Amino acid sequence: MSLPLVVLLPFLGAIAAPLFAQGGRTAIAIASSIPPLIALAALFPHWATLADGGVVLHSYEWLPAIGISLSFRLDGLALMFALLILIIGVLIILYARYYLKPSENVGKFYSLLLCFMGSMLGIVLSGNLLLMLIFWELTSLTSFLLISFWTHKQDARRGARMALAVTGGGGLALLAGILIIGNIVGSFELDDVLAAGELIKAHTMYPVALTLVLLGAFTKSAQFPFHFWLPHAMQAPTPVSAYLHSATMVKAGVFLLARLYPALAGTEQWFYMVSFTGMATLLIGAYTAMFKHDLKGLLAHSTVSHLGLITLLFGMGTKLAAVAALFHVINHATFKASLFMAAGIIDHETGTRDMRRINGLWRYMPHTATLAMVAASSMAGVPLLNGFLSKEMFFAESLELNLPGFWAWIPPIVATLAGIFAVAYSARFVHDVFFNGKPVNLPIYPPHEPPRYMKIPVEILVFACVMVGVFPAISVGPLLFSAAQATLGGDVPDYQLAVMHGINLPLMMSVAAFVGGLLMYSQRQRFFRFHARFKEIDEKAVFEAIVSRFADLANRFTALIENNSLQRYVMLLVASVVAVAAAPLINLGIFIGDNGLTPVDWPTAISAAILVIAALATAVIHRERFTALVLLSVVGLIVALAFARFSAPDLAMTQLSVEVVTMVLLMLALYYMPSWTPLETSKARRTRDIILALVAGAGMTLVTLAILTQPFSSISEFFLENSKPGGGGTNVVNVILVDFRGFDTLGEISVLAIAALSIYAMLKNTALTPPPGDGQGHTWSREPHPLMLKQIARPMLPMALMVSAYIFLRGHNMPGGGFIAGLITSVALVVQYIASGMNWTQDRVRIKYHNVIGLGLLFATVAGAGSLAFGYPFLTTTFGYITWPVVGKFEVASALVFDLGVYLAVIGATMLILVSIGRLSPHSAIKSPRRNS
């Protein structure tokens, strides 16, 4: 349990921390440091297991089907990184307390910092590669948010975007690589993957998988040519730079190299890709660091260079080199984090980070200067400090590589060159900042020592540098051994952690680096002049240009498809459906299936002919809108007849009543619109449309024919058998609607209600003036409401309502039900509106249709929820029989209440829609006597 807790704790802290923001910076810093401290305590008991080379595994199932599990795994390597993350994390929390201003959003800062800490712990403690990837991406996201913490700075936003694009892109490559590895091994569990190293390396997909995984690692660890994002990430607050961009997150890439070392390393491809990338990064970073005037820029490029060094060590492939790499991870984290903190203090106290201005600070802040000088010496590799030890190991390993002939010279020369640069930029950091004359034009003058507690994290880290440098075997020996054991798969070579290994070639290389470095620094003006001859590439501008080019391309592609023309969309849609459906249809060959055709009778054939003619005529004369509408209603009526002819009485009734309201709707709409469509499209366009329509129609004909003549079996047997005994009704269609598939129906009436309400909302404050006539010279009739219609309609209303009640009540057993009855009632009401006018009817039918809809949904839901009270699932129905005085024995089903809900919802929705449109015309509003008064 304790391992998932270690990962979870910082996230919990991230939720809790902002609550303390009101209490000031001290309160929130204390609150934020509690989760990492508990996590440290939780890790402590596992040390005994790990020291013996054991592994702690806590695994929970998550999505076993795709091989992803919540498994957390602690071994020496994970422990080493977890300790770095937690200990430096606590120090950063303390440091940030003094770095941030009271006016800043400290709650957000600490919350994000803890989120990052949890994600980073997740990476190192994951026992499942997919789980690790999730945390991997989370670190990219939190890093993005932390870099852009000062959202008002454009550089910060751009730097954050660049970091996210590079590391996020690398994360995608890593995902692909992990999927390939998982496919080869058959599991994403780390234990299985590490045990299957031989299998992976022998697989044909190994080169691809390795390249993808390395892409992920190199982007994260800022390796050449992806290193450019890291210096731009320095726009982040300095605690973030110290924590994410030197000590932890950028180490995730090298952690991955160490983690998958047993599974992927040891091949030629590994050697060439990793070591040469590392070498290039080492040199480029060290060279560039020399010429940066920005304090943090120098440190950033130095970080790039050191990451290259670690990568190079992993790439060498020897076991000692891997140990040296792990050792350098610890050492670099300690001295670089303290240097960043010192840089932050200097920035904080002087107001600038420009090394041409901050000179001679020794006089103003001797304490900070001492700490920074020790850390910088460690970075340069001065003896008795931890940086010296791992650098010596690195020099020794560079001599051990078995490369042929001339090539064998390259690693030692590169190593010495990088050493020279490292000494030179370290010397520059120390000399330029703390000596070298007087400060120039500082924004804050005179600078002085920072608050006492701000220096404590730096002191602790510098103390660690010295301790490791002087007593390496005691201080980090066990931890390093355990980590090496985990990285190398148990087989640790003999190595000695000692301050001095005697006078040997590596030591001579160190001496050369020192002499060369100091010489270089003393001649720095020449080098600056030399460097100034080259035009510096602004990565940010290049990156922005590439991004905007892609955006441009995407926009052009979008514009090509999405040009606001519905015609274009429909054309593309229909054409793609035709294209997709064409191949299977052609393969089908014979369209008439085994069932054959049934004979035709004359009435059906004639009706079908009328339908076809009316449908085609609608399209042909659609520009005469009114005539086309009349033809359309003919089509609808024959469709209703077709349902009746083919054993679907319920459908026929529904279609018939919907047809009436649809026609009223379209007539109403047409009243406000031009009554004819002008000829606007070219002949070629119309020909194209006709061809497309004919192809679509022919396709539908063939598909329908194929379906209709195939034998089939249906799941409806169940409904037919259980309708009467289970649902208590003989009309199976209705029982399906209100009982078997009641939940669907509830959803459908909800959709109906939403459509009606949004129509109401859309038209609420809209007024439309209809054209003065029908567009062909005829004015509208002056007689508002024909007398005959009025006289017939009024007495019809009660009769129509009675019919609908009858249809509703019998619906469970005979054709009918809530939908149909609701539509009939709506038609009856609509007729009153048409015959007597909006105002007359509204004054008499004082129903708010919104309420009717609401009531309907309420009935339906309550009827469904009622079954919950009796311990049955939602929408379970029951039925019984009661005997009424006149009617006799009568069946009552609880589904009737549900159907009543459907009935009301349908009335409410239909009427609300039609009344909303009918009310649009300004005439109806002006004539209203109630509104005038």
Added chain:
Amino acid sequence: MELIFALVIGALTTSGVYLLLRARTFPVVMGLTLLSYGVNLFLFASGRLSAGQQPIIGSTEIYADPLPQALVLTAIVIGFAMTAFVVVLSLRNLADNEDDHVDGCPPVKPADNKQEQEETGK
């Protein structure tokens, strides 16, 4: 009979698609309505064609498939709501923009001309 039924669906689809490809809202709405008829009949066809076999228990020997019927019944009602929604959308567009084009071409509004005249008049 199946051939006739299939031809009916084909004719509805043809007319519907052609009208959907028009440049004004009203023909598009009519096209949508025709296409809905076609789609409803098509769904209904998945239960095959039969005469006099209405799925009312006790009324016949064999019953037509009730499931497509139930599906189509709600489809008809929802289809009405959808048509109404599209119609109202186009009405609202007509009210706000005095335009019923859906072809993406900016309309030549009389209001625009007036504004131009005013500007040139200045």
